Amino acid sequence: MFAWEQRKLGEVAEIKTGSRNHQDSVDNGKYPFFVRSEKVERLNEYDFDTKAILVPGDGRIGEIFHYYDGKFALHQRVYKVDNFKEVNPLYLLNLFKYKFKKHALRLNAQGTVPSLRLPMFTNWNILIPNLNEQQKIGLFFQQLDSLITLHQRKPFIKNGGIKMITSNFTCDSLFKDYFEFWIKLYKEGAVRPVTLEKYRNNQKHIAKIIPNLKMKDFDRNAYQELLNQYALTHERQTVIDFHHQVKGAILDAVDDGLIDRDPTRKAIFKGKAPREKKQKYLNQFELHNLLEDLDLGMEITWDWLILLIAKTGLRFSEALGLTPADFDFARQTISVNKTWDYKTNTGFQPTKNRSSIRKVQMDWQLGMQFQHLIKNLNKDEPIFVNGPVCNSTPNNCLARHCRKCGIPEISIHGLRHTHASLLMFAGVSIASVSRRLGHSSITTTQKVYMHIISELENQDNDLVMRYLSSLS
Structure with a gap:
């Protein structure tokens, strides 16, 4: 008989995700590109050169697993398990196939797992025998899978x-x-x-x-x-x-x-x-006039949502998904970890992408205002949701303020653009803005705000010329 030992997966392997999007794939690429499905795309660049188990973080949770040894590229929502320590990868692969889905479902009270998160991997308790037994078990299941696959193929x-x-x-x-x-x-x-x-x-x-x-x-x-x-x-x-x-x-x-x-x-x-195209964002003077016109009483209104998005750059669905528990007033941060489905009213939903899960710093004034506003609310209930929500309602509220102030009418999403634009004009790096907005990559930020980047480049050219002139 041999002894079995219980270990956490994070203790015997390293777990990370890729950084690419599905549209990065190319036809007939040189390297395999693992995405969120059974189908493997191709790419002419590779991200990793290793032996790894690859697990999609969305879609058919706990049903799709790839095992690859070599150079490959990886989607941003696919988890890479490698750098194995005291565990045989084939043995671990079969633990994933036969045990991981049950583990993931157990962590969700609703019985479904819309997406996987890193702690689901690192904190997974697994039983492992000695390496010799692991190798025997891994090879047995590999041969069994090959036999099953052979019989399932009916040409x-x-x-x-x-x-x-x-x-x-x-x-x-x-x-x-x-x-x-x-x-x-x-x-x-x-x-x-x-x-x-x-x-x-x-x-x-x-x-x-x-x-x-x-x-x-x-x-x-x-x-x-x-x-x-x-x-x-x-x-x-x-x-x-x-x-x-x-x-x-x-x-x-x-x-x-x-x-x-x-x-x-x-x-x-x-x-x-x-x-x-309608104007998507306000300048600093226009935003100042808008915020001055808001009626910020002690009741939760759409005016408070307008203030929050203008000062944080949150998506509308992210702001709706906020609960009092997401505010850390000591550290002056807001934790964005879910959204609210206002289109079909199905309640809390995952964020748009993995990068959208983030902590957003808030200024002390906004922190004090919300500390008083939400102190008596249920910590796990959404702050701005009280029945069905239609985005036209806060948009109409914002439009009325804009008309009253004599400034261009923008949408709630335009407040997010305003927030990002003013930060970039203030000299905040595009990388920091991208992280604050929860974009999947800095490329997304560059595409959306190309007009601002071009304007800032012109300002940079003036600075370069003035500096070079000062050298003579």
């Missing part, structure tokens, strides 16, 4: 070759039907409701534009015509977003042998002329 002969059975779709199936099936299979329960709704809307467009297009006829010309027709009623950026969603299903159909080759290669994106 049939078609056109003289072996082809794997893939649901009930054939090359003569309509793409609109395949796309609808693909959304149900891969996206329902794996993406946020708002994202799923975008997929479903795109499926309606496909059914309208190419109702009779068969899989076997989906070539580059057919795909370009699809994009061109969609572009007649949408702006170019919307066409690009449409392309990214549809391309995912097309590449899977190519892998399944239903479409001969990738028809999305070298696609051209068109679009109707963009609408005149």
Whole structure:
């Protein structure tokens, strides 16, 4: 007999996540790119060169595990377990397969786990025997998995070759039907409701534009015509977003042998002329006038939400998800760790991405105001939610203040833009602004605030010239 020892996973392995987004993937890339699904994308760059167990943090929680030894790239919501100490990776892989889902579900009272968090890994108690026994157990299950996989593969002969059975779709199936099936299979329960709704809307467009297009006829010309027709009623950026969603299903159909080759290669994106954009943010003088006009009494009103977002840059759903327990007045921080689903009124939901989980520093004045405001509230109940919430209500409240002050009308989300813009104009680095806003990467911040960055670069050029002139 051999002794078993209980250890926490964080004691015998290192757990980290990647930093990339799904759209970073490229066709026929050199290295595997592990994302939040069973399908492995490709990339021409690698992030790690190691032996690791890879676990998606969203979607089919506790059901998808990859084991890889070599160079690979990693999505920001996929966990990498490596640097194994006193534990055999194959043994650990099978603990994940057969034990981890139950462990994750136990941590959630609702019986579902919308997403995984780092403590779920590091604090997981596992039983491990000595290394020799671990190796034997790991090899046994590896051989068992190989045997099961072999029996599950039921090839049939078609056109003289072996082809794997893939649901009930054939090359003569309509793409609109395949796309609808693909959304149900891969996206329902794996993406946020708002994202799923975008997929479903795109499926309606496909059914309208190419109702009779068969899989076997989906070539580059057919795909370009699809994009061109969609572009007649949408702006170019919307066409690009449409392309990214549809391309995912097309590449899977190519892998399944239903479409001969990738028809999305070298696609051209068109679009109707963009609408005149409304001003998204206020300058410092305009914001000062707005905040002066707020009626900040001892009752919770939308005016308090306007003040909070203007001074913290929180997303609307993040502000709605705040409870008194999220305020640390001693350290003057607000903990952002959840959101409130105001669109379908399903209560607390996870944050937009992993980077959105953060602590936001607040100024002492805002801290004192909220300390008095929420002192008698239930610490676990949302501060601003008292029944169904519609974002038009606080937006209308903000619009009335703007009209009264004679300043441009902006939305609640425009307050977030205002917050970020004023920080950058004040000299705060874009990296710090990105972290404060909870963006998934600094690239996101650069794209959203490119106009401000360009203006600041012009100011920098003036500083450079003045400095160089002073040297002579």
